[in-house]
Amino acid sequence: MATARRWTLRAEHTNYTVRLSPDGPWAELEAWGPTGVEDGPSALDWSRRTHFITPADAAPAEYLPYGLRPFTGSELIAGRPGDQRGVWWEFDGAEEGEEGSLRLAFTDHVLGLRTVLCYEVVPGTDVILRWTELTATRGELRLERLDSAAVNIPVTGAARLTCLTGQWSQEFQRTQLDLPRGTFTMGSTQGVPGHAYAPWLAMQDGADGTAAGGGPAYGIALEWSGNWHITAEAEPGGLVRVRAGRVPHEGAVLLAPGETLTTPRLACAFSPDGLDGLSRVWHRYERRLSGERLHRPRKVLYNSWEATGFDVDAAGQLELAKAAADIGAELFVVDDGWFTGRTDDTGGLGDWYPDPAAFPQGFGRFVDDIRGLGLDFGLWVEPEAISPGSRLYAEHPEWTYRIEDRPARLVRNQLLLDLGRTDVQDFVIGTLDRLLTAYDISYLKWDMNRPPTERGRAGTPPDARLDLDAEHVAGYLRVLDHLRATHPDVTVEGCAGGGARIEHATVARTDVVWPSDNTAPLDRLAIQYGFLHAHAPHVMSSWVTDAPGIFDPRPRSLAFRFVNAMCGVLGIGADLRAWSPDERAEAAGWIARYKDVRETIHQGDVHLLGTPGDPTYGVQYDDPRAGRTVVAALGTGRLDGAPLLPGRPDRLRLCGLDPEARYHDAGSDRTYSGAHLLHHGLPFTWSEGHDAELVVLRRR
Template sequence: MALEWPGNWHLTAEAEPGGAVRIRAGRVPHEGRVRLAPGDTLTTPRLACAFSAEGLDGLSRVWHRFERRLAGERLHRPRKVLYNSWEATTFDVDAADQLELAKAAADIGAELFVVDDGWFTGRADDTGGLGDWYPDPVAFPRGFGRFIEDVRALGLDFGLWIEPEAVSPGSALYAEHPDWVYRIDGRPARLVRHQLLLDLGRTDVQDFVIATLDRLLTGHDISYLKWDMNRPPTERGRPGAGPADRLDLDAQHVAGYLRVLDRLRTAHPGVTVEGCAGGGARVDHATIARTDVVWPSDNTAPLDRLAVQYGFLHAHAPHVMSSWVTDAPGVFDPRPRSLAFRFVTAMCGVLGIGADLRHWDAGRRAEAARWIARYKEVRDVIHLGEARLLGSPLDATCGVQYDGPDGRTVVAALGTGRLDGAPLVPGRPARLRLRGLDPAARYRDAASATTYSGAHLLHYGLPFAWSAEHDAELVVLTRQ
């Protein structure tokens, strides 16, 4: 079950001794209660309920089909391979450095260049600038429009990061509209990440955000927008408006957020929108219905990311899962992984690159170009095919299988480095058993010039000889 609600929510499941299961799901007002006067109404969030007799893996495919339906005609818009400059430059955004990265990204086959945080005035670090959404003339001395033209001349689309719900206390916006932030009368506003949160339940704040997005998207050739939201709501109050529990500020914020997204989709239908909230904090069906991709987590370390994506794909479809190849070391699992492992993991959804390509040698860039080219050949199967999770990150070998309507099966196979015995026995490779295939059919792997029966793949599996240098493969099988 899943709530269509990008605000505060709570879901519990209770298994009774008799075998019945009781589910309770609903929104949680930030104020703890919502007061209704006589004649008032309260509309609760829609709840999506799914069932499968094929276990969690089968249940995931039910959710995937539902989210494809939510996407409507936007489902068939190709999710382009992006390069995002955040991990390479952080706040140190400079046109010359960004163009150097864009050139390197274009050379390896990226199709989209996204400038993340740090492009606007007053944003030397995370203590200022939010709310003043104008390109920094120092960072772009020849003009922001000229910079975008230079990026597009490389054959790349252009994208931009924005956090429209947040404001910095030192910004011109806050100086002009201090009443636009959440605050409880008589109490000082609390800074989180050196920023405050705009009261998006106010119509004038919504109109400001809409006007800001319209100005950026109509004034510049921007085809991708990354909407971020990094600050949790605190001190939910509206100065001068009375007790907070009479306002239902959480519901008003949600309504404002959805109004802005709806306007964005209507006014700029060709723009690809990425939803992000401190990683994957706001991944719900209301958001997914209005965006093209979402960001599951800020943790891009390879083995950590494998675990993140394993959980994500149980509930959400591959076509909405943005994933990057980065240089990040492991946070929770520091074991080293190859560049191939990073690419195959990221290719399980919508492929992006966030590494500092300026420090990659020619060999790494050439390998990256080969992986990107392979991804482009099969991304329609990955995004639109039936996905099956094969094993888990706790296994020595795991993967994701995608079955396309054209008879192709794509298998992203990964060796986690765990020792389960099989790879240590001479002549006995690791095996990954596939599912859902026709046991009587024949499937050919053109890369290895090998043809398998469906029964062999179902009961014996694909063979992999993992090593420290070889820990990932992408196998494409064609039904004969």
């Protein structure tokens, strides 16, 4: 809805109001928050007194170029090649769509640049998508910065920022910091979002006492599979302004006359219910990204990697498959090591043919034998990688990233294919089509284990207009789109050395993602806690394994490992041949319980109950239509047999229940009032032999 030069976008419970600034030719945020927030004076308005800065530098602008905003950070830096930089534009009209979309156009006639700020409400959610379209209307342009959007947050004190940080095997660590003044930035130039930071940020007003995650929360997430940045600036006028976008590998992008560049989409979310409520906004959005595939059950898988490593042969894999089928697994995935030349990580990548020595009766017979056990069959691939000793490299060395007259650096004993080339894309598509057509494969795990280093293209003239990062992303997405269209019944798992490439472009084109290579119980608990802040449980693949802790080696029971893994999409990666009959029987029981509740886990409303640093931590899943609540409760503290509180059990307060309703736990045959569960919580007494429970409550 527009009033003069003011527009309001209406999401499910959120309004977002933009106006044309009275101070200059730019759009600025007037209000963002719960429905009706725009009725009243804007909390982002300012005194108009500026000293040593311009009005554009002080404004809560939605997007401004260097030129108009010279001092406090701009979203766009553009100019003609070899000429001075700077954009000075004029407002060129607004276009409103019927279903919550808005386009605001600005034109610099001297430079020859048309900039369109794009907005779109995602139906049924509190997410608004923002992106920018940049068109060269006259000559060639050089874009040194091309962010997707700027997001303004009014604060009365230091801004509380929550981000997800880490490293390989320690991804998605929830990290919080206060930003009273200055700049915080994070990102990646590794060709993927990376292990160090997720392209996701939550913002709150620190004056609201948000240490525990309460208070209204604003969030952004960048939909981009390549290089990126998110930068938050606490500005002198009491505003936090966050800019986000892709980062060109070459330092700039050249835009040809008449060409339009569309930036990645930035998803912007709001919840009045703090970080916990914001997580549910993101979960609902990712369910929309999954579409109808959300309702396909994520099958319990067994993956053989941690049991066998590269030592893959038909007999050993079938032995594991029989054990997996006996405990109730529904899918068997052969990981790395199944193809010719892959006895270790020094060879084989690129030559994607089953090793005849490992499968003497043929790979097709092996797949049929797996399926004869009642299991679906899946396969690991790393389509972007190539081994220097492979036949593919001998035939096409020019397909790898390389800089002429410079050595090619090996990472993990491999090189990386230039997936921005259409011939490389066609090779990958042809390879995957061949495998999926020749064999009865219903699951594909796509891995990527090294960043691009010497990022050049063979045979390219020095004056070529390259945008290698964007071209690789486009090639990656083209292949995933092909898999979706041509093999719609194949489940695709996204992985990049664990969680290095998890963002909304990947989530929209895969069925599950692999958050981390670290499967140890308490380490994984912290990873999943952070992951669920940003991503939905139906995309979170999690395994039960024998792995000891890397960062937290305290032992935990088999029950703990199962309940923890059941918080997402359950998998098993342990060496079942070494498990006792009692352990296998216990596992079968947990798998049966998981199958009974997985629909609630994958599609229910999620509440994170405490943190992994608490002695009792839990995840609650609610399905109001079925009247069912599932609680995964985990004891994370000392397990020495002593009660956590002398003489009393520990308690886990639940959220979001009807205080006047009654809830029955068939496992303990207890009935609780909603008020009791909200105020006192579920009781748990942990001990060395009892450190996890799965509680299923039925509303009566």
